[in-house]
Amino acid sequence: MIVSIEQLDGIAAEHTKKTGVFGKTVKICCGTGCVSSGALKVYEKLSEFINAEGLADKVLIKKTGCHGLCERGPIVVFGDDEILYQTVGKRNLEDDARLLLKTIREGVIAENLLYKGEDKTKRYVSPRDIPFYAGQTRVVLSQNGILDPEDIEEYISSGGYRAVYKALAMDPVEIIDWIQKSGLRGRGGGGFPTGTKWRSCKDAPGEPRYVIANGDEGDPGAFMDRSLMEGNPHAVIEGMIVGGYAISSHQGFIYVRDEYPLAVHRLSIAIDKAREYGLLGSNIFNSGFDFDIKIFRGGGAFVCGESTALMSSIEGKTGEPRAKYIHTVEKGLWDKPSNLNNVETWACVPHIINKGWEWFASIGTPESKGTKVFSLVGKVKNTGLVEVPMGITLNEIIFKLGGGIQGNRKFKAVQTGGPSGGCIPGEYLEMPVDFDSLTRLGSMMGSGGMIVMDERDCMVDVARYFLKFLVDESCGKCTPCREGVRRMFEIVDNICSGKGSKGDVEHLEELARAIQLGSLCALGQSAPNPVLSTIKYFRDEYNVHIEQKKCPAGVCKALTTFMIDAEKCTGCMRCASECPVGCISGEKKKVHTIDQSKCIKCGTCYDMCKFDAVKYA
Amino acid sequence: MEVDAAVINTIIDKYGKDKSYLLAMFQDVQRQYRYLPKEAIRHICDMLHLPFSKGYEVATFYSSLSLTPRGKHTVHVCLGTACHLRGGPNILDTFERELHIKRGDTTENGLFTLESVNCLGACALAPLVRVDGHDYGKTTPGSVKKIIKEYGEST
Numbered sequence: 001m002i003v004s005i006e007q008l009d010g011i012a013a014e015h016t017k018k019t020g021v022f023g024k025t026v027k028i029c030c031g032t033g034c035v036s037s038g039a040l041k042v043y044e045k046l047s048e049f050i051n052a053e054g055l056a057d058k059v060l061i062k063k064t065g066c067h068g069l070c071e072r073g074p075i076v077v078f079g080d081d082e083i084l085y086q087t088v089g090k091r092n093l094e095d096d097a098r099l100l101l102k103t104i105r106e107g108v109i110a111e112n113l114l115y116k117g118e119d120k121t122k123r124y125v126s127p128r129d130i131p132f133y134a135g136q137t138r139v140v141l142s143q144n145g146i147l148d149p150e151d152i153e154e155y156i157s158s159g160g161y162r163a164v165y166k167a168l169a170m171d172p173v174e175i176i177d178w179i180q181k182s183g184l185r186g187r188g189g190g191g192f193p194t195g196t197k198w199r200s201c202k203d204a205p206g207e208p209r210y211v212i213a214n215g216d217e218g219d220p221g222a223f224m225d226r227s228l229m230e231g232n233p234h235a236v237i238e239g240m241i242v243g244g245y246a247i248s249s250h251q252g253f254i255y256v257r258d259e260y261p262l263a264v265h266r267l268s269i270a271i272d273k274a275r276e277y278g279l280l281g282s283n284i285f286n287s288g289f290d291f292d293i294k295i296f297r298g299g300g301a302f303v304c305g306e307s308t309a310l311m312s313s314i315e316g317k318t319g320e321p322r323a324k325y326i327h328t329v330e331k332g333l334w335d336k337p338s339n340l341n342n343v344e345t346w347a348c349v350p351h352i353i354n355k356g357w358e359w360f361a362s363i364g365t366p367e368s369k370g371t372k373v374f375s376l377v378g379k380v381k382n383t384g385l386v387e388v389p390m391g392i393t394l395n396e397i398i399f400k401l402g403g404g405i406q407g408n409r410k411f412k413a414v415q416t417g418g419p420s421g422g423c424i425p426g427e428y429l430e431m432p433v434d435f436d437s438l439t440r441l442g443s444m445m446g447s448g449g450m451i452v453m454d455e456r457d458c459m460v461d462v463a464r465y466f467l468k469f470l471v472d473e474s475c476g477k478c479t480p481c482r483e484g485v486r487r488m489f490e491i492v493d494n495i496c497s498g499k500g501s502k503g504d505v506e507h508l509e510e511l512a513r514a515i516q517l518g519s520l521c522a523l524g525q526s527a528p529n530p531v532l533s534t535i536k537y538f539r540d541e542y543n544v545h546i547e548q549k550k551c552p553a554g555v556c557k558a559l560t561t562f563m564i565d566a567e568k569c570t571g572c573m574r575c576a577s578e579c580p581v582g583c584i585s586g587e588k589k590k591v592h593t594i595d596q597s598k599c600i601k602c603g604t605c606y607d608m609c610k611f612d613a614v615k616y617a
Numbered sequence: 618m619e620v621d622a623a624v625i626n627t628i629i630d631k632y633g634k635d636k637s638y639l640l641a642m643f644q645d646v647q648r649q650y651r652y653l654p655k656e657a658i659r660h661i662c663d664m665l666h667l668p669f670s671k672g673y674e675v676a677t678f679y680s681s682l683s684l685t686p687r688g689k690h691t692v693h694v695c696l697g698t699a700c701h702l703r704g705g706p707n708i709l710d711t712f713e714r715e716l717h718i719k720r721g722d723t724t725e726n727g728l729f730t731l732e733s734v735n736c737l738g739a740c741a742l743a744p745l746v747r748v749d750g751h752d753y754g755k756t757t758p759g760s761v762k763k764i765i766k767e768y769g770e771s772t
Contacts, residue, residue: 032739036752070741220697220736258644258681259737261750299640299679302735316637318678375740377699383741415698449740451698465701469735475678580711580758602707604758 001278003286005165011277012157022060024104027077029145031066031227032262033384034073042074042089045097050104059104065231067145068385069132072115076100077127077145084127085113118403132382135401137363139371140347141387144231149266152273155234161279163350167242168287175246176202179349182357183369188214188305188342189420189446190522191368191435197339201329202247204337209249211240212333212340215256215263216310218302219418220469222449224373225343227385229256229263232347233270237293239349241284244291247339252293254343255310258300267295302419302473306521307332307340309475320477321521342447344373364390368434372445378415378452379406388433395429398452409454413537417446419466419473420526422533423459442533444526456606458555459538460545464492466530474524481524484515488531496556500546505535554616557601561617564605566591568613575605575614620656624649629664636665639675643682652683688723688730690768692748697736699743704757708744709733711761728769 002008019025028034028043043063050059067075072086083103089096099110114123115130124130138144147154155161167175180195201209213236217225229236240252256264271293274280282290296314303309304319311333313319332338348370352360361369368390374397377383381403388397394414398404405411413423422443424431431437435445453462467489476482488511491504512528519525535542544550551559564575564584571589576582583599586592594605606614628645632638639661646657653676662672676682694700694709709720712731716724723730739745742754746764753764 032752033741033754036739036742036745036754070739073742217738218736220701221699221740222736223738223740226738257738258679259734297641297644298681299644300681300734301679313640314637316635316639316675318674377740377743378702383699383743418698449698451702451740453702457702462698462702465698473735578757578759580707580714580761600710602704602710602758604704604707607704 003278008156008161008165011153015153015157019060021057023058025060025062025079026100026104027062027064027145029065029067029073029075029077030063031070031231032223033066033070034075037073037087038089038093039074041093042076042097045089045093046100049097049101053101053105055104062148064146065144065149066227066385068141069382070384071382078103081127083109083125084115084130085110086115088113132384132386132401132403135396136387137371137389138387139351139363140228140235140344140373141385143235144227147232149231149233150269152234152270152277155232159354160234161238163238163353164241164279165285167245167353168285168289172202172246172248175242175353178352178357179246182352182360183364184345184348184352184360185368185435186342187344187348187372187447189219189417189444191445194341194345197329197341198243198247200327201337201339204330206330206337208251208336209247210333210336210338211244211247211249211252212310212314212338213240213252213254213343213346214305214307214310214340215254215260215343216298216305217257217260217343217447218305219447219449221375221377221415221451222418222447223375224385224448226260226263228343228347229260230266233267234274235347235350236267236343237270237274237280239346240293241280241291242349242353243339243341243346245289249339250290250292252291253296253314253333254293255296255298255304255314257298264295264297271295301475302469303475303521303523306523308521310340311338318475320475321523323520344448365432365434367436372433372448374448374450376402376450376452379409379454379457380404380452381406390434391432393430393432394424397433397450398429402452405452405454409456411452412455412457413453413459415443415451415453415462415530416449417444417529418449419469420444420522420529421446422529423453423462423537424533425537442529442536444529456553456555458551458553459534459541460492460495460551461553461555463531463534464489464496467492470523470527478518478520478524480515480518481520481527484511484518485524485527487511488515488528492531495542495545496551497558498545498549498556502546504546505539505542509535554603554606560601561596562594562599562601562603562605563615563617564592564594565613565615568611570611570613572611574608574610578604578608580604620650620654620660622660625657625660626664629661634665636667639665639667639672640679643676647682651687652685655684686723688727690728690749691730691732692746692764693732693734693737694720695737695739695743695745695747696733697740697743699740700745703743705744707758708746708756708761711758712765715762715765729765
């Protein structure tokens, strides 16, 4: 049991001594992305070699959380960011593991495992030099990829739980003042000032009070919360203890999506360990303050990311939202004052306590302080997680960190804010990324998903996609959302099938207004955003679908035909072998043809062709 | 399906007969039987003094719960935004065609259940497929056939 700062320092010193005997450290990313790319096999193979060579007491092989550059996984990092190897084991596990061993033993750098630059000639040794990492300011993610998330002593030796110790010596009101002055705003989507929320909850009458971490990361395309819960669970727990103390709560809940089993696993280990070390439970650091945390698994309902629905779900009911004229900070979980923050928001708290509110407030823009983690996905070259200061431009994120568009196609739009957000076109690439700028553009920050789209993406299809998503996920409690979004989907679906008629766009706009005004929760109120933003910036595309019955991007199946250009086809057979219905005929080195009667218009041939020979109209 | 009352009782006791863990109990039952039998809902509701309608409401609200028996392997095709843009719908179509079932259904031999999911949070590896908790990234129609073969042969 840890009751004093000396004991905390003692554990840290002991741990440093224990790991110090190893001459070398190899960190293998075991985030979800790298695991599905084969990271665990790399770990096993390398461990096997290390043991066989009798180096087990000289080399520390660590399984860490997500390094962020998921596109290039599995990622392996040597020492303190000295060398980064990417796509390890992708070509040949045995060979690559030998190369790792060679680096460990002889310090020889394996050139073909290094990250290559745009022009394919420059190779980067240290991750610090790779533009994807060099352009980031890592605060919340600073320990991700460094710590073994299942080892509490590692977290402690990296300065962990010092914020709890420091906070418990402060006055709760002072802590809230700090959070308020730091300018921290909710990272889950709303952007509500965290300090204000804490204060309202503290001041609300009623006992007991609850603190909740929202880990029901439902926005498709966003996975920063997952990465945090999997990669650095103690940071979330530490933030919650501080929050619990500040608002006089003794019970916390972490609500995690059912789709994130690894996050549940790592959080469970972290909570058990924290209890074992006396950092959760009664009389933490001999302060007289008691606090504990329970994990709650969701059931695969997107709406449960909404605070009132989430609380209803924890109560064992269906996750239906309620009107918020009574705030959850006054009457939330079991009608008691409840303070809910997003996972990333909680993970910011220990940093603010440790480094001071002035430090946090010095990062970002006047209205949006600190850093924000974005999941950069879609048609961008370097997909993965990036943490940047608020106020950086979209251009910097997508082109500098992200390396631009895959296949050097043309950028078309970036979708932010999930199903509540919108699509931002190229002319706004120089806009700063902060809460208010994105809202002004008709989108929103949301939880931080950034889905990049190129010229091969149809904006009407994207609108259709989000409407379908929302039709599936509407809880059905209020009519505007349940019926209205469905009607919007039908109209857009008709447009995509070539059955659109004049006046459809205006009809959509009218319905959208009614849904915005009449829906019960933020989910319904923001449901029309993907449609409204695409109409706002890509109205022409809607018109071409409706009037000319054409899909300029070649996505809407009813409006697209694929053909092979005989001039360009080299007869490589690639499209024919990948065609899922086998409708492409042709021999090697002879021009191929598509049997239109069998073609399902999936576009696989277009994506596969390296010679630009597949065309669509 | 015969439901073993003793097994269900163990699950109820694990959560201290606390009604707020209804969803968690259902999830545990599903893990045991690969679906949530109606008799189990009834039994849990009786034990917790809840009307059956309450249990049924919860069981049908959450998409991770299934009231019909599932196949030996559950295939989840991710249709999150990134997967949608990178060809997720084609992956789903290919599974439907190859397995001769629609999403939500189970093959006649009871080997595969095909489901779609609205984001698994591994968007950098889109399009993603998860089979029994194992993730396959950057899938193509070609790799779908391999996945089916892999699981089809292992049984």
